[in-house]
Amino acid sequence: MRATTLRGPRGLVIIGVVAAVLLAGLGWGLFHPRDAPGLRLGLAGPFRDSSLTAAREIGVSDVLVEVEWRRAEPRQGQLDEEYLRDKAQQVARLRAQGFRIALNTGIQDAPEWLLERPGARFVNQFGDAYTERPVPNLLFGTELRPLAASYLTRLLDRLGTEFSLVRVGGGPLGELSYPWIRNSDGRVENFYWAFDDNAMRANPVPEWRPGMPSDRAEAHRFLTWYLDSLARYQNWQISTLRGAGFGGPVAVLYPSYGMRPGDAEIAIDNNLGGTSAVEESGDVQRGYDFARQVSALTDLNTVIYATWGEQVDVVAYLAFLAHDDGRPAMAENSGANSRDEIDRALRNAADQGLVAFYLVRAEDLTCECNGLATLDDVARTYQSLAESPRRPLRRRGASRERGHGSSWPRSTRAVGCV
Numbered sequence: 457m458r459a460t461t462l463r464g465p466r467g468l469v470i471i472g473v474v475a476a477v478l479l480a481g482l483g484w485g486l487f488h489p490r491d492a493p494g495l496r497l498g499l500a501g502p503f504r505d506s507s508l509t510a511a512r513e514i515g516v517s518d519v520l521v522e523v524e525w526r527r528a529e530p531r532q533g534q535l536d537e538e539y540l541r542d543k544a545q546q547v548a549r550l551r552a553q554g555f556r557i558a559l560n561t562g563i564q565d566a567p568e569w570l571l572e573r574p575g576a577r578f579v580n581q582f583g584d585a586y587t588e589r590p591v592p593n594l595l596f597g598t599e600l601r602p603l604a605a606s607y608l609t610r611l612l613d614r615l616g617t618e619f620s621l622v623r624v625g626g627g628p629l630g631e632l633s634y635p636w637i638r639n640s641d642g643r644v645e646n647f648y649w650a651f652d653d654n655a656m657r658a659n660p661v662p663e664w665r666p667g668m669p670s671d672r673a674e675a676h677r678f679l680t681w682y683l684d685s686l687a688r689y690q691n692w693q694i695s696t697l698r699g700a701g702f703g704g705p706v707a708v709l710y711p712s713y714g715m716r717p718g719d720a721e722i723a724i725d726n727n728l729g730g731t732s733a734v735e736e737s738g739d740v741q742r743g744y745d746f747a748r749q750v751s752a753l754t755d756l757n758t759v760i761y762a763t764w765g766e767q768v769d770v771v772a773y774l775a776f777l778a779h780d781d782g783r784p785a786m787a788e789n790s791g792a793n794s795r796d797e798i799d800r801a802l803r804n805a806a807d808q809g810l811v812a813f814y815l816v817r818a819e820d821l822t823c824e825c826n827g828l829a830t831l832d833d834v835a836r837t838y839q840s841l842a843e844s845p846r847r848p849l850r851r852r853g854a855s856r857e858r859g860h861g862s863s864w865p866r867s868t869r870a871v872g873c874v
Contacts, residue, residue: 494806494809494810494811495786495802495805495806495810495812495813495841496517496518496556496811496813497514497515497517497518497812497813497814497815497834497838498516498517498518498519498520498558498788498812498813498814498815499511499516499518499815500519500520500522500788500816500817500818501520501522501817501818502817502818502819503519503818504819504822506822507818507821507822507831508550508553508555509553510822510831511815511818511821511831512553512555514831514832514834515835515838515839515842516555516815517554517555517556518555518556518557518558518812519550519558520557520559520560520814521543521546521550521558521559521560522559522560523540523543523559523560523561523615524562524565525561525563525564525565525567525604525607526562526565526566526568526590527562528540528562528607528611529567530569531567531569532567532569532570532603535610540611540615541614543614543615544614544615547615547616556620557618557619557620558619558620558621558622558623558707558814559615559619559621559622559623560622560623560630561608561611561622561624562630563592563594563604563607563608563626563693564589564590564591564592564626564627564628564629564630565589565590565591566590566591567590568590570592570600570603571590571592574653575593575596575599575600575652575653575654576592576593576597577593577652578591578593578595578596578634578635578649578650578652579649579652579655580647580651581647581648581651581665581666582647583651584647585652586635586637586649588628588635588637589635591626591627591628591635592604593652593654594626594689594692595626595685595686596650596652596654596655596658596685597652597654598654599654601692604696605696605699605700608696608697608700609699609700609701611700612700612702613701617702618704619702619704620704620705621704621705621706621707621759622697622702622704622705622706622707623706623708623709623761624693624694624697624706624707624709625690625693625708625709625711626689626690626693627711627742629711631709631710631763632686632689632690632709632711632749633686633711633742633743633744634648634649634650634686634741634742634743635647635649635742636738636741636742643736643738644737644738644741644742645730645738645741646666646667646729646735647741648678648728655685658685659678659681660677660678660681661674661677661678666727666728666729667727667729667730669727670724670727675723675724675727675728676724678728679720679723679724679728682743683720683748684748684752686745686749687748687749688752690749690753691753691754691755694706694708694753694754695755698755703757704757705757705784706755706757706758707758707759707760708749708753708759708760709761709763710744710760710763710774711742711763711764712739712744712763712764712770713737713739713744713764713767713769713770714739714744714746714770714773714774715734715739715740715744715746719734719739719740719745720740720745722734723735728740746773746774747777750774750777750778750781750783751781753781753783758783759778759783759784759785760774760775760777760778760783760784760785760786761785761786761787761788762774762775762785762786762787762788763787764789764790765787765788765789765801765813765814766789766793766800766801768800768804771785771787771801771805771808771810772804772808774787775808775809775810779809784810784811785808785810785811786810786811786812786813786814787801787805787810787812787813787814788813788814788815788816789801789813789814789815789816791816791820792817792820792826793820793828794827794829795827795829795830795833797829798829798834798837799829799833799836799837801813802837802838803837803841806844815834821834
């Protein structure tokens with residue numbers, strides 16, 4: 457992990473020891489446990505009590521509890537105490553069953569009273585506001601951030617802070633992302649969501665728009681600022697959780713395939729016109745520059761979280777970035793998987809040294825329908841991993857030349873993917 461506050465060999469040793477102690481205390485040490493495969497299994501809802509019981513029997517140890525800001529604070533300053541009491545009881549009930557609890561705070565699902573405020577909506581280069589989901593523009597609307605910070609403080613006051621991790625992202629679906637809109641063909645539109653009044657005051661090229669000629673490097677200046685702004689937003693989310701009293705691991709959710717080294721330059725050469733191959737997936741417009749975001753992290757106790765765990769290349773790339781930066785990595789699947797997909801995803805997670813793998817849409821695993829993988833399928837793979845030799849996580853510095861250079865191999869993109 458980066459040591460930026462203490463100087464000299466002694467300082468580096470101190471930070472290394474503190475980080476190792478933190479990870480070991482969470483069961484996320486530098487080496488895999490002796491009595492289990494090298495990753496924990498988690499479960500995300502919706503789920504029934506019977507699903508939880510069956511999941512626990514096959515080795516699932518973590519459960520995700522999700523909260524929505526719009527339901528928790530339907531009126532400014534007034535929490536829905538009944539809703540939060542139900543969530544607190546759910547947490548207590550799951551803990552009593554022996555699960556570790558992860559938390560999704562739901563700041564991406566903002567209440568109407570906040571979305572009605574000036575600057576609360578993202579705006580694209582054509583002046584259109586994003587309204588498909590209740591995502592607040594806390595990225596550029598910094599005057600709105602104290603309202604989110606107040607919510608998080610009161611939420612943790614009600615639910616406590618003893619969570620195995622808290623997830624952050626702040627964009628649609630709770631991931632680190634700008635908004636997006638798909639056209640009738642399922643492709644992500646070439647929209648850049650940084651043209652609201654607040655964003656325009658910070659925009660280094662306020663008269664320029666994506667697709668226009670870039671004679672004075674406007675495309676480069678804009679995209680650099682656009683991507684850096686999202687990276688800074690991830691750090692604000694983490695620091696705000698710290699201010700609200702949470703000291704445990706914070707998992708940053710990185711979605712979809714993501715940009716690769718050289719993609720930004722290709723998009724810039726195209727003046728961000730949306731017609732280059734690297735832009736057609738929408739990853740550039742949505743800001744999925746994982747290398748930039750991971751390297752920008754300043755908090756030591758963070759986890760790199762891949763949200764497309766079935767994709768071997770995605771997990772391998774994010775795991776490399778995480779371990780190269782001295783951080784643990786984890787993943788989740790996207791649901792509705794076949795037996796082979798789940799088997800491949802779990803084996804790849806173990807091979808990449810992930811600390812946890814979360815199974816989303818838990819009821820898919822118990823319906824025994826449409827050829828979907830079942831909990832028994834998960835159990836077979838998980839047991840075989842438990843019988844394999846444990847392996848150390850990759851250490852910082854291995855294959856470093858592949859971190860931010862052009863030598864990372866590019867795989868075929870699935871256009872119109874997650």
